[in-house]
Amino acid sequence: MTARWRTVATAAGLAATDGTTRPTIFAEMTALATETGAANLGQGFPDTDGPHWVREVARTAILDGANQYPPGRGIPELRAAVADHQRRHYGIALDPETEVLVTAGATEALTATLLALVGPGDEVVTLEPFYDSYAAAIAMAGAEHRTVPLRASEEGFRLHESDLRAALSPRTRILLVNSPHNPTGTVLRPDELRLIADAARTSDAIVVTDEVYEHLTFDGTVHTPLATLPGMAERTITISSAGKTFSLTGWKVGWATGPASLISAVLAIKQFLTYSGGAPFQPAIARALTEGDDDISALRASLAERRDLLVDGLTAAGFATSRTDGTYFVCADATPFLTEAMPDGDAFARALPPAAGVACVPLAAFCTPGSTAAQELGSWVRFTFVKDRAVLEEAVARLRTFSGS
Ligand code: PMP
Ligand code: GLN
Numbered sequence: 001m002t003a004r005w006r007t008v009a010t011a012a013g014l015a016a017t018d019g020t021t022r023p024t025i026f027a028e029m030t031a032l033a034t035e036t037g038a039a040n041l042g043q044g045f046p047d048t049d050g051p052h053w054v055r056e057v058a059r060t061a062i063l064d065g066a067n068q069y070p071p072g073r074g075i076p077e078l079r080a081a082v083a084d085h086q087r088r089h090y091g092i093a094l095d096p097e098t099e100v101l102v103t104a105g106a107t108e109a110l111t112a113t114l115l116a117l118v119g120p121g122d123e124v125v126t127l128e129p130f131y132d133s134y135a136a137a138i139a140m141a142g143a144e145h146r147t148v149p150l151r152a153s154e155e156g157f158r159l160h161e162s163d164l165r166a167a168l169s170p171r172t173r174i175l176l177v178n179s180p181h182n183p184t185g186t187v188l189r190p191d192e193l194r195l196i197a198d199a200a201r202t203s204d205a206i207v208v209t210d211e212v213y214e215h216l217t218f219d220g221t222v223h224t225p226l227a228t229l230p231g232m233a234e235r236t237i238t239i240s241s242a243g244k245t246f247s248l249t250g251w252k253v254g255w256a257t258g259p260a261s262l263i264s265a266v267l268a269i270k271q272f273l274t275y276s277g278g279a280p281f282q283p284a285i286a287r288a289l290t291e292g293d294d295d296i297s298a299l300r301a302s303l304a305e306r307r308d309l310l311v312d313g314l315t316a317a318g319f320a321t322s323r324t325d326g327t328y329f330v331c332a333d334a335t336p337f338l339t340e341a342m343p344d345g346d347a348f349a350r351a352l353p354p355a356a357g358v359a360c361v362p363l364a365a366f367c368t369p370g371s372t373a374a375q376e377l378g379s380w381v382r383f384t385f386v387k388d389r390a391v392l393e394e395a396v397a398r399l400r401t402f403s404g405s
Contacts, residue, residue: 024132025365029349038353039395041310041383042361044182044328047391050247051295054288058251061280070276073267074102074255081286082255089214090225092233098260101267102282104274105252106212106241111137112270113208113237113256114174118143122173127159128373129366131182131210146172149373150184152380156323157184157331159192164199172203180213180223183366183382184331185324187221197229206262207236212254215245215296217326218304227258237262242285244328245296247386251281303328303385306392310385313396317403328386331363335379337403344378352381356402358395 023031029042049055073079079096086092094100103109110133118124120142126134128147138145146167150157177196179188188196200207209226217223227236241254256266288295311330314321319332334348342351345362353359360381367374385392 025361026132029353029359029361032350032353033359036353036357036359038357038359039387039391039398040359041385041387041392041395042349042359044384044386045249046247046386047388048247051288051292054246054248054284054292054295057287058280058284061283066280066283068279070102070279070282072271072276074100074276075282075286078102078253078255078282078286078289081289082257085289086225086238086257090228092225092227092238092257094257095260099257099263101256101263101270102276102278103254103256103270104277105243106210106239106254107133107252108270108273109239109241109254109256109266110134110176110208110210111140112266112273113239114138114141114143114176116265116269117206117208117262118173121171123169123171124174124176125164125167125172125205126176127178127181128368128371129183129363129377131178132366134176135368143173144171145368147368147371147373149371149376150181150186151376152322154323156325157181157186159188159195161195164195168199168203170203172205174208175200175203175205176208176210177226178210179226180211180217180326182213182327183329183361183363184322185327185329187217187223187325190224193224193226193229196226197232200235201231205235207232209236209238211238211240212244213327214240216300216303216328218300218307219325221325223326234259237266242288245299246285246288246292247299248281248285251278251285253278253281253285306385306387306389309389309392310383310396313392313399314383317396317399317405319399328384329382330385331380331382332360333379334381338379345381346378348379349381352402357398358383358402 026043033040079100082100083094083096114137118141122143124138125146148163148167227233227238237258239256243249322331324330346364349362360383363377363380
């Protein structure tokens with residue numbers, strides 16, 4: 001009977017061959033945190049829900065009848081709001097009729113894009129470490145996954161030209177770039193973005209960007225969409241979502257924007273994944289994108305403070321942390337705490353909830369087993385700071401007790 005379950009998921013290592021599903025590392029660590037009563041600095045979701053007024057708009061929309069299928073491309077108000085957001089923040093001009101597609105979160109946009117544009121024999125290049133759904137969606141498409149390691153340095157985790165060149169081949173079809181980057185907190189700099197743009201041009205590859213943390217950057221760090229670089233708009237699909245920007249991760253309202261022909265190809269797949277969704281949430285996110293700039297600024301400022309709290313606490317507990325210019329996350333090297341019984345970041349992350357009352361996620365979970373990045377980052381773990389201050393303070397106190405500092 002086993003053969004019945006040899007699906008793409010089993011082939012990609014996402015499910016066991018008996019058909020049972022392996023939970024994502026995020027679900028696994030949240031379950032462990034719940035079981036042990038640990039502060040959950042593992043899975044990146046906010047403790048505090050997004051703006052009350054935005055939630056009111058959704059409630060009203062439900063009562064006023066926004067409960068049936070919205071159009072496949074998304075409601076016109078939301079498509080207009082996304083186009084206006086891209087113009088206002090980045091100077092990107094989009095036709096909301098043909099160049100904006102609303103999706104079930106960034107996850108659906110990413111998967112539909114990969115299924116639409118690559119298949120067997122094609123290669124997709126991502127940074128490594130990478131968000132877990134990338135490897136899964138590339139496998140679903142039957143394409144090959146190549147990676148470019150981000151390397152730890154005083155300046156945070158950075159992209160190197162030689163690594164990027166080494167990942168390219170005549171089969172490179174897509175460069176899938178995530179900035180601000182989960183899990184490292186890297187916000188790619190102009191020189192790094194130029195390297196990627198040059199690589200895309202020379203390989204004649206399509207660029208797909210995951211910008212879900214676009215507004216969550218700190219200390220004046222500027223996020224620049226790759227689509228704004230010379231010659232890139234015509235070959236770039238830009239993906240984002242409302243989940244992080246408005247602390248509404250469970251609403252799963254995302255979008256893909258780009259040239260009409262590419263968006264139409266993504267729609268061809270998306271219409272058979274979900275067709276459409278989130279009817280009452282779409283008008284609420286349309287309003288949030290249009291009127292929510294103050295809420296975004298407040299979130300950014302508060303996250304920067306919480307990052308400082310966590311980084312200071314981790315440092316006091318004896319971890320070396322890496323510079324984080326954006327996202328929800330800070331990475332820490334657990335080397336000082338490793339033992340023969342707990343030899344790497346993966347074992348450390350699994351031991352920490354029962355031992356210290358704090359959950360984190362190993363960076364190995366964002367790497368291809370055995371890769372350069374997996375080896376270099378084997379002792380690293382990721383903590384999220386998108387938690388209430390009291391939770392962070394308690395977590396830091398527990399880590400200091402654990403480390404005896
Ligand atoms: N990309 C990255 C880098 C993420 O961290 C996440 C999840 N938080 C997603 C995509 C998924 O976004 P969504 O919840 O909108 O599907
Ligand atoms: N993006 C979140 C994180 O990196 C998790 C989302 C999920 O659980 N799939 O923690």
